[in-house]
Amino acid sequence: MMTPRLSVQRKEQLESERKAQILRAALTVFARKGFRGATIAEIAKKAGVSEGTIYNYFRNKEDLLLSLPREILAPPLAAHFSPEKEAESPQNFLEKVLMASLEQFTANVDLIRVLLASVPVMDEAAREEYLRRTVLFVSDFLEKYFQKEIARGTYRSLHPSVLARTFFGMFFVFFVTQEILLGKRTVPLTYEEIAKEAVDLFLHGALASKAN
Amino acid sequence: MMTPRLSVQRKEQLESERKAQILRAALTVFARKGFRGATIAEIAKKAGVSEGTIYNYFRNKEDLLLSLPREILAPPLAAHFSPEKEAESPQNFLEKVLMASLEQFTANVDLIRVLLASVPVMDEAAREEYLRRTVLFVSDFLEKYFQKEIARGTYRSLHPSVLARTFFGMFFVFFVTQEILLGKRTVPLTYEEIAKEAVDLFLHGALASKAN
DNA sequence: TTATTGAGTGAGCGTTCACTCATTATTATA
DNA sequence: TATAATAATGAGTGAACGCTCACTCAATAA
Numbered sequence: 211m212m213t214p215r216l217s218v219q220r221k222e223q224l225e226s227e228r229k230a231q232i233l234r235a236a237l238t239v240f241a242r243k244g245f246r247g248a249t250i251a252e253i254a255k256k257a258g259v260s261e262g263t264i265y266n267y268f269r270n271k272e273d274l275l276l277s278l279p280r281e282i283l284a285p286p287l288a289a290h291f292s293p294e295k296e297a298e299s300p301q302n303f304l305e306k307v308l309m310a311s312l313e314q315f316t317a318n319v320d321l322i323r324v325l326l327a328s329v330p331v332m333d334e335a336a337r338e339e340y341l342r343r344t345v346l347f348v349s350d351f352l353e354k355y356f357q358k359e360i361a362r363g364t365y366r367s368l369h370p371s372v373l374a375r376t377f378f379g380m381f382f383v384f385f386v387t388q389e390i391l392l393g394k395r396t397v398p399l400t401y402e403e404i405a406k407e408a409v410d411l412f413l414h415g416a417l418a419s420k421a422n
Numbered sequence: 423m424m425t426p427r428l429s430v431q432r433k434e435q436l437e438s439e440r441k442a443q444i445l446r447a448a449l450t451v452f453a454r455k456g457f458r459g460a461t462i463a464e465i466a467k468k469a470g471v472s473e474g475t476i477y478n479y480f481r482n483k484e485d486l487l488l489s490l491p492r493e494i495l496a497p498p499l500a501a502h503f504s505p506e507k508e509a510e511s512p513q514n515f516l517e518k519v520l521m522a523s524l525e526q527f528t529a530n531v532d533l534i535r536v537l538l539a540s541v542p543v544m545d546e547a548a549r550e551e552y553l554r555r556t557v558l559f560v561s562d563f564l565e566k567y568f569q570k571e572i573a574r575g576t577y578r579s580l581h582p583s584v585l586a587r588t589f590f591g592m593f594f595v596f597f598v599t600q601e602i603l604l605g606k607r608t609v610p611l612t613y614e615e616i617a618k619e620a621v622d623l624f625l626h627g628a629l630a631s632k633a634n
Numbered sequence: 635t636t637a638t639t640g641a642g643t644g645a646g647c648g649t650t651c652a653c654t655c656a657t658t659a660t661t662a663t664a
Numbered sequence: 665t666a667t668a669a670t671a672a673t674g675a676g677t678g679a680a681c682g683c684t685c686a687c688t689c690a691a692t693a694a
Binding site: 244246247300326327328329331337341345349363364365366368369372373375376377378379380381382383384387390391399404407408410411412413414415416417418 | 454455456458512538539540553557561575576578580587591592594595596602603604616620622623624625626627628
């Protein structure tokens with residue numbers, strides 16, 4: 211009752227650190243073994259706590275999985291896609307979006323691996339939340355951008371969501387094949403080079419002759 | 423010793439029908455529950471055989487998974503990508519490849535769902551085999567095509583594998599998001615329309631003005 | 635008619651694993 | 665320091681499941 215406010219804050223802070231610590235461990239194990247292949251025992255060991263402690267912070271194993279994108283991915287991704295400096299050239303803007311996405315994805319390979327493996331099997335609500343925080347987040351952002359810029363005459367008037375998903379698909383497939391599907395059997399180019407080529411391709415097309 | 427040849431053939435035929443029947447059941451259950459979530463009991467029930475029978479045809483549960491692309495996907499996909507009629511216009515050719523791929527993918531949604539969920543967690547050899555029969559099959563085919571056509575001056579001289587994967591990515595992402603990730607929350611266009619827009623976009627670029 | 639075969643069966647074995655809870659350790663308060 | 669409150673622990677539990685194997689029986693051969 212006389213509990214000083216500071217102490218409560220400290221406690222909450224410690225508590226959320228514990229949660230984060232457990233989640234990081236869970237992510238690593240999920241990424242290597244898959245959701246069902248991962249065991250609570252292994253996660254507990256990796257987190258340096260006992261099995262019981264995990265159940266003090268998470269209802270069950272599934273809660274552990276569903277907490278991952280909430281606690282780990284969302285904040286840094288959201289920070290990168292504020293719809294602000296769109297006054298740049300298409301080339302610059304798209305290259306920046308692409309590089310920012312790649313950076314985020316690269317920093318979250320494990321999470322994406324887990325998502326890819328789990329999403330097809332998840333129930334409706336969980337899938338919706340996952341997607342809203344990842345794929346849809348980026349592609350909706352792009353869709354709005356294209357919509358606005360088509361109106362201004364920057365882009366041809368194709369369907370904005372086709373533009374958005376096409377652009378997104380171009381580099382997302384690179385990322386997924388490179389980092390997740392194949393090991394290193396891949397094109398001998400850096401992401402910067404790929405980004406430049408992809409944006410160039412997206413803007414100007416693949417054909418050699420511009421004759422119509 | 424006097425066994426008539428016909429009888430042997432019939433037996434083999436029946437045997438492979440049994441295998442196919444079990445595999446179809448396995449595919450359905452894997453697609454809904456994931457590999458580890460699926461139980462042999464449920465697969466057996468769905469296939470209309472006993473659990474023991476499954477082990478007469480497959481070494482173990484994993485063998486069931488690995489047999490899927492071999493027995494189900496490979497033949498029809500291979501039939502569609504014979505490198506023959508490349509003398510067509512880029513527009514026609516790419517649209518055909520794209521529609522053929524979409525057709526194949528659509529006919530194999532369950533399998534792709536299973537692949538996507540399993541690949542990140544598979545061991546090296548299994549992953550290699552899976553990929554060779556699916557993603558790599560299409561993208562290598564495209565890469566060779568672009569390589570040849572770049573030499574003939576049809577396309578700008580970008581990196582062939584960037585072209586291939588970019589093109590592949592454009593529609594593969596459409597397919598995956600549409601059929602697997604999202605339910606029906608998606609663009610109100612048919613695959614034909616999307617294919618046309620995507621090919622057009624790929625060939626001519628997104629920019630409105632062709633001024634350089 | 636009898637013998638042989640082997641595909642088919644499913645109860646049961648052994649193991650794994652998520653989750654519980656009585657006990658112990660730690661921290662806060664009086 | 666004593667006491668209360670909270671957190672952490674990990675052995676234990678029960679359910680689930682992959683896989684085995686002793687047995688059945690219809691089809692075929694002798």
